[in-house]
Each structure stands twice: as structure tokens, then as C-alpha cells.
Amino acid sequence: MMIKVAIAGARGRLGSAALQAITAAPDMEVVAALDYKYDGLYLHNSMITEEPGGVPFYTSLAQLMTDTQPDVLLDVTDPDAVFNNVKEAIALGIRPVVGTSGLSKEKIAILTELSAAARVGCIIAPNFSIGAVLMMKFSVMAARYLGDVEILEMHHDRKLDAPSGTAVKTAEMITKVREPHVQGHPEEQEHQAGARGADVEGMKIHSIRLPGLLAHQQVLLGGEGELLTIRHDSFDRNSFMPGILMATREVIAKTDLVYGLENIID
Known part of the structure; x- marks a missing residue:
């Protein structure tokens, strides 16, 4: 079966790389x-030209x-755009594969209900990198034994949302195996607002935005007299292409919403 794909965001850096990867895939076409x-x-x-034969643009x-x-x-x-795009796609019977982070829990819940009601598959992936997904899985394994956790995520300075979708997803996954508790000194004082980062059931998330970075994350897990660091780095957007192709193939057989690539990786 040849999978026909439309791309929202094809002019962006990730969209341009995805267009090339999908075009090169033998079972897909843009x-x-x-x-x-x-x-x-x-x-x-x-x-972008008026010459036919390329990929046609639509605003509708x-x-x-x-x-x-x-x-x-x-x-x-x-x-800002992805939520309405996905809602409309589901209503039209088009299966969305979403690589845009920043969707709230409430919006993901709405899309989950819409996808299930329409029986139209949808995959939302905070990170398409296979290595990043493995980093999240390994962090959950470690958090069963080392429950004091801080997440440091680093991205390019054009990224709109903070913390990143990957960091939020990592924290959400860890909460399933970690007892909620406050980390650090019980009388800790934050003399500059935000110095200790965002709080997820006592875990801390710190966001860095600098030119020269792409997508990087460290999960630090502390124990008595030891520290375990699990780190992943994406240096090129091509690192996201295998996950995009995997999700595009997998969503065809889905009739509900899948949140996170870890759910389709054995």
C-alpha cells in the first residue's frame, strides 16, 4: 500500500527534512x-513557484x-495551529501524526476522545528520535530505584514552548513509578523565582534555550553517594526521520490516539 501524506509545516526545517525522507520512502508519497x-x-x-508538478499548497x-x-x-x-489542524483532520478521516510539542493535557484529552469516537488513528510524539524515546524508557527503569530526579532539557533559541514536550513526557512517565515527594532541603528557599525550575510532583525540570543547540536532555537521578545521568543528544533533524516514518506506517492501523512513540516501540 502506498501511503499518501500531507505535511503541515513543510516549509520549516523539520518539515523540509520530513518531506525529503517521506519522498525517499518506497511506500509513501507526499x-x-x-x-x-x-x-x-x-x-x-x-x-515555491507557480509551476505545477511540485507539492501543491493548500490553506484549507x-x-x-x-x-x-x-x-x-x-x-x-x-x-497555536496544531490543535485545530488535528481536530479537523480527525473529522475528515485523515490520520494525524503530530511532531509539534506544547499541547496541554486538556487538549490531548479532547483529541483522544475525538479520535476514539471517530475511530481515526492519531499519534502524538513529543520526540520522534528513537534514541530520545529509549532515554525516556531507561529513565523510568532507573527511577524505580533512584527516586530523586531532575531533568535538564536544552534546545535551540527558536523553540516556543518550555519545558519541552520530551521533558514533560519523561516526567509523566516517571510519575507512574515514583512516589511523589519534595526533593532537596525541606526548608529550601528560592531567592530568585524559577531558580529551582518547574515542579512535577517534587521533580524539577530546567529549560535552557541557546543558539547552537538542537535538542538535548539529561535525566539526573541521585542516590546515597551516587549519581546516574542518562543523556540524549540530537545534533541533526535527520535523527527524527526514522521515528516519523515509523509513526506514519503505524498510524494507518490505529483506531485511537497514541501519545508517545514509546507506545509503538517494543
């Missing part, structure tokens, strides 16, 4: 790009569906 502008124009590699997902009939919508836009 049939359209969803954007807030350039309706009626075509994407030829990185050039409904019109995109009528004209190109995609099986999957890969959304790598931003938190």
Missing part, C-alpha cells in the same frame, strides 16, 4: 502541503482532502 499562505502554488524542493484542509485524499497528515507546525 501529496500536499498545508500552510497559512501560498494557496495554489507549488513546492519544488525548497522553491477540507479542500486539500477533496483534491488529494491523503491517508495521513504529518503536523510539524506550532502549538
Whole structure:
């Protein structure tokens, strides 16, 4: 079966890399790009022109569906656009694969209900890197024995949300095996607001945003007289492509929403 894919965010860095990876996959083809502008124009590699034969742009997902009939919508836009894109895609019977972080628990819950009601598969992945997913899994294994945890996530300075979706997902996974408790001194005083980071059931998350970074995370687990550090680094957006292709193939058989790539990795 040839999987027909539409991409929301095809002009961005991640979207451009995904377009190339999907085009190179033998069982997939990119049939359209969803954007807030350039309706009626075509994407030829990185050039936008009026010449037919490239990937057509649409500003309307409904019109995109009528004209190109995609099986999957890969959304790598931003938190402001992704929620409405996914809601509309599910209503139209297009299976969303979401690589945009920043969706709240409440919005994920709404999308979960919509996906189940329509029996339209959806995969939301805070991180498409296989290595990052393994880092999260290993952190959960370690947190069973070392329950004092701090997460340090580092990203490029153009990232909109903090903490990152990967850090939030890691913390959520760890809460399933860790007893909630306050870390540090019981009378600890924070003399500068935010100095101790975000709090998730006593765990701390610290966000760094600097040019030169891409996507990096350390999970630090402390014990009596020891420290375990689990670290993952993405140096190139190509590290996300195997996960994007995996999710695009897996979502075809789903009839509900899957939150996190770890749920489709053995």
C-alpha cells in the first residue's frame, strides 16, 4: 500500500527534512502541503513557484482532502495551529501524526476522545528520535530505584514552548513509578523565582534555550553517594526521520490516539 501524506509545516526545517525522507520512502508519497499562505502554488524542493508538478499548497484542509485524499497528515507546525489542524483532520478521516510539542493535557484529552469516537488513528510524539524515546524508557527503569530526579532539557533559541514536550513526557512517565515527594532541603528557599525550575510532583525540570543547540536532555537521578545521568543528544533533524516514518506506517492501523512513540516501540 502506498501511503499518501500531507505535511503541515513543510516549509520549516523539520518539515523540509520530513518531506525529503517521506519522498525517499518506497511506500509513501507526499501529496500536499498545508500552510497559512501560498494557496495554489507549488513546492519544488525548497522553491515555491507557480509551476505545477511540485507539492501543491493548500490553506484549507477540507479542500486539500477533496483534491488529494491523503491517508495521513504529518503536523510539524506550532502549538497555536496544531490543535485545530488535528481536530479537523480527525473529522475528515485523515490520520494525524503530530511532531509539534506544547499541547496541554486538556487538549490531548479532547483529541483522544475525538479520535476514539471517530475511530481515526492519531499519534502524538513529543520526540520522534528513537534514541530520545529509549532515554525516556531507561529513565523510568532507573527511577524505580533512584527516586530523586531532575531533568535538564536544552534546545535551540527558536523553540516556543518550555519545558519541552520530551521533558514533560519523561516526567509523566516517571510519575507512574515514583512516589511523589519534595526533593532537596525541606526548608529550601528560592531567592530568585524559577531558580529551582518547574515542579512535577517534587521533580524539577530546567529549560535552557541557546543558539547552537538542537535538542538535548539529561535525566539526573541521585542516590546515597551516587549519581546516574542518562543523556540524549540530537545534533541533526535527520535523527527524527526514522521515528516519523515509523509513526506514519503505524498510524494507518490505529483506531485511537497514541501519545508517545514509546507506545509503538517494543
